[in-house]
Amino acid sequence: MTKLRTTLGALLAGSFLATAGMAADGAQDGKSVIFLGADDICEYCAVYNDQIRKMAADKGINLEVVTNKFDAAQQATQVDQAIAKKPDAILMWTIDGTALFPAMRKVQRAGIPLLLIDVQPDQAREDLWVQYSGGNYEERGSKAAQLMVQALDAKGMEKTGGVIMITGMVGQAQTISMTKGFTETLAKLAPEMEILGAQPGNWDTGTSTQAAAGLFTKYGDQIKGVYAAEDIMMQGVLIAAERAGLDPTQMAMIGDGCEPVGIKNIKAGLQYGTVLQSPVDEATFAVQSMVDLFTGAEMPKSVYVPHPMVTAENVDEVCQPWPTK
Template sequence: MKFKTSLATAVATASLVLSGGAAAMTIGITQNNVGVDSYQTTYDKAFTEAARANPNIDAVVLDAGGDVARQIAQVEDLIQQGVDAIIIWPTNGEAVVPAVRKAKRAGIPVIVTNSNISKAGFDFISAFSGPDNVTQGKRSAEIMCDKFKSMGIASTAKVVHITGQPGYTTATERAEGFENRLPEVCPQVTVIDTQPGDWNREKSQQVMEAFLVKYDNIDGVYAGDDNMGVGALNAAKAAGRDGIIFVGATNFAVGYEAMAAGEYWGSIYQSPVDDAKAALQTAVDVLNGKDVPFLNYFDTPKITQDNMSNYTKPVF
């Protein structure tokens, strides 16, 4: 294992080169923001380990640190290096499209991982590997509706919605799935407010604090991931507001623990290890000429207090 500096980036960015001997293929990955949450940290570790374990892969592992300009520069650097394939976890689904188009024109297949790029870029990628985020949002709406029905409040419940980072495809798709599905299954439930939590627990806690001051009656909270959902839960606990149903997505360890404590109702089970391995395998399959689905989804089932014993506690 050795380190080198990616000189074409706008700022100094370390790239980890994992060499498995005489590599048959060189695969570069530029990730969104490894340090922002435990999901992305675990994904990074799993990807690195999977690449290292394959003697036919030479992997160039990069992190954009949430900076779209840096990520664009990283894609351009990988093109200049002449890698065989590029995997991108987009910092912004629209802004990276021109860089992805450059890779396509250079004859380098691009696999998008975890969060898709905008549809304007679909012609320039070989496949998307990751969760179906719209379906996740729909399933979260179903979890919440079912709980309201069991409580007898499906005709009166009021919900607040904490979304992920604006402009980020995962946030947009989960919000779309939730907002479209909830009125289908619980037409009398009202979403009274929506604000971004930017995938950040502390910011989401502040958003929830403002909701609690503004609204005397909140029956449910939907958060785009459990990290934000637990931030909202912490705000409610501090304010002494009991009886609120919390539903998230991407079941983090903190969400699982809150479910076990009876404080957090449900989420969507998603493994960053599966996510990382699926992205790498998709790139390998594309390079080997295999028939790969354009939207290569892995399943993300519902998890609630009722069935959580069927799932192991997340490692992230």
């Protein structure tokens, strides 16, 4: 009897969940979401914006895309405008995690669910948002350090000597996290290696060329490896190395992002490795985050896209070409 009751109970519960699931499925149809993102001026952003538009449309979500040129003050104003439109949710690529906390609080007070992507602000304030989906910048820095050690082993070089870093913009959450991940992991894996110097490359090839040229002039032959926090910045490092008469194939050159120029340099043997951060993966995760919100699915506070390490051996397999329009 007990067994029969249990079986019936299970069947009832199952049919209820199935019904609820069917009701929830498609709950995102017609929902309006305002996406406050970064301008197409950055290649990664252009691919991301294009993909999220298409994927949200496929799921029936009305996504309004509002962008800025990496201007936190402008984004704060855009948050006010978005709140006034009373959307079902706001999806935000936080240009500056710290500076936008007051804006996030406004969204919370307005009772609008806030989903964050790409840049994860200080998790101590995670009560302000429902979910963060995107990259784990500290992990990316850590993977870059692992790649550097792997490169030194592969090239038969001792794990001693100096390393220089070309970072993103000073003060940005992603710059701080990537630098932390890289320095801490390198200290663990190769304690005899020393970080000689670091300069911002501001996510730009030209600035990175100048920054690396200065460090090559100062440290020259002491440098065994270079970590550039983005492949387009590594391109600048390679230009500076060539001008300084240094052979990049005899150094551990590590970039990040699996960007087209990085893929080209890895295949040419000029760059040892990179770490994947795919705009397609990120857009997929962001759309899933919206769907989960509207269907009432369980939502962990942080969901990270995968960041596999990439070398010449797996570059074709892991670094898929970014889709075109």
